[in-house]
Amino acid sequence: MRIGILSYRSNPYCGGQGVYVRHLAAALADLGHRVEVISGPPQTFSINHQIPVTRLEGLDLYNPQNPFRTPAPAELCDPVNFLEWAGVSTMGFPEPLTFGIRAFLHLKDRLHQFDILHDNQCLSYGTLMLSRRIPFVTTIHHPITVDRGLELDAAPNAWKRFKVMRWYSFIGMQLRVARRLPHIITVSHASKADIQSEFSLPAERFHVVENGIDTERFKPMPHIEREPGRIIVTNSADTPLKGLAYLLIAVRKLTDEGRRIRLIVIGTPKKNGAIESLIRTLGLTNVSFTGHIDDEAFVEHYARAAIAVVPSLYEGFGLPAGEAMACGVPVVSTTGGALAEVVGDAGILVPPADADALAAAIARLLDHPGLARDLGKIGYRRVHERFTWHQAAQRTLDVYRKVIRADRQTR
Template identity: 55%
Template sequence: MNSSLKIGLISYRSNPHCGGQGVYIRHLSHALADLGHNVEVIAGPPDPLLNNQPNNRLNNNVTLTMLKTLDLYNPENLFRTPTLNELADPINLIEWLDVSTMGYPEPMTFGMRVKKHLKETKKKYDIIHDNQGLSYGILSLAKKMPVTATIHHPMMVDRRLAIQSTKSFLKKVKALRWYSFISMQKKVAKKLSCIITVSESSKKDIAKEFNIPESKFKTIPIGINTNNFYPMETIKKQPGRIIVTNSADTPLKGLYHLLFAIKGVLKTRPVKLVVIGSPKKNGGIENLIKKLEIGQHIKFTGRIDHEQFVKEYAKASLAVVPSLYEGFGLPVGEAMACRVPVICTTGGALPEVAGDAAKLVPPANAKALEKAILELLDDPSQREALAQKGYQRVLKEFTWEKTAIRTVEAYREIINDYH
């Protein structure tokens, strides 16, 4: 019963530095291999070996196979025009035509590439585990071997918020076109025998949005990497310094509301908001900062490595996670692992991660954020109590080993049902 499994982990987009999905693949593959399983990651760009640093590479027990794609979303060569040679490949042609008409074909075309790759190499696995791609290509593999998928959260929520956040009819149409892959994902998800998700909140929302019975889901919370996120006691906290990791202009991440809250806080006391990452050039966030005239109180770090990230956490008096919705909420767990007190919204699964170890406010409510920030900044003993509670919670509840053990239990059930 405890024999090692041959596992194929499929990830169409695999950035190991940002986005829950890339982090998930990197750490889950490590943890499964550490349990003695034979793991192969079949990935799309960017390469999980990015920067070739030891803590960014897949470990020695994990095989990595990178499939060649057009990589049209590479920020260094965004939406490039492919060569005629490249377009001679039918999958490349489909991808380029879809991107040219404002679609997002990567999940679908990567599934086609995986199917083709496995046919050519005749590779076999005990189970294939797809990471939120939910493509027709992956579904066709389910006829030949056990297949499961992780859905982190329902993308319909992103689509809805993207449409609601703009008054422009053209931008609404663009959002609908961009999220057109969702209809494929709904069809594929319905046909899989079992789906893994990362929180009870995600399970309920995916079941409702995809019209799938909740009994088909296994909820397996993800881990926090305490080798990358940990307290740094040697660095002195800076009074009034607030950290937020949601730098995206995406409405879902709620940074707009936090900026309004900071404007309110500044009427009472000086604060510095440190935003990990960079804003979109001339995007909504940059424009709002100018409009609110709070530029000198906001610092964008740009892209930073893990060591610098931990130092930023160590200097902060508190962390804020203002997301309107999260399928899990890694930033809450990462801040708690660094022993930083957290304010977060009740959007999606955030309360499940936070438990009683963070200060909770309603999503999309700048006034509530402002009040919570002022309360915590004025109360050192409450900050200390939350920091300690959060730290203990991560060590007890959110380890990658625990995630991997529960994932393997799910795999064995799915394999038995298949056979």
């Protein structure tokens, strides 16, 4: 099969959407199919030598190495570039819209080279036009309206709320496009139910294909000893959706109880942001951030951890939970979104936004090392039985075949 995967902004080494594209494309290629990724920034996107990546050049105004740069006049002569610059200049996020336009312009004369196109949550008017010319499916990982709602709730004043609404103004386009697409892949039954409700979509349009976990990368390292009291969390620190604030409050509670614990956050907090402020307010000295680390260091952190915590208020799937389980680390997780589906009986589940429940669950595992070991083993088995990229690719291929058959019947 000849497959084109569209990804408007996806770092292939961090962030759920980029990881999804990278591993799904590789697994499809391993099954003998021809895959091409059509990608927006970052321009470092690569998978392996078998899979070509076509990069659609844009202004990349959110590049952390040169954020909000001033484009050269020649760049703004391009109408799509001008649209992108205007959107960013007015505090919006125009990249789904502009990537979709660029993808349509690039692919409209190449469609004979593909059997199917697979959009990774761009949901742009440009990709909608492509869907009318070729078998087409889109993946929606979770309803982005949830992110918007949580950020609005966390906004301290009217100006901040206006900025949140402006940033998420692309949601209107995505809702309109999603309602016109007959085939949608989503990564959990919880996401399916929530997207169906938030987007007002019929259930028959959905195909649930659970994500995989990179079990070659995330695996136990028996030669590294786990450190008692060492807790790990993988987190976009200043995103309210990820719930780190509740874990920090739980750490304060456990510390006040006299427990010797250390929290390692895989990530970087926003300078002078809400998380740094909360750490100062709580007087925590046993919390450290790793910043950007390479793959080997990441897995070594899991190997040293006694417990992995996933405090998210909502996850469409929950890759951090699966990655910890693949490393044999016992998990404490909220039930936000699909996390209960992923963790199952391999961890302790608590309600979202409940610092006391997080603290109690962590204390239980610290006090019962036998239970922690058992949960680590159950989690490892669960990932290998249900959540490999090979399985995800096979199920995705089943969806592709259904979409192609349906497309032939309607054209």
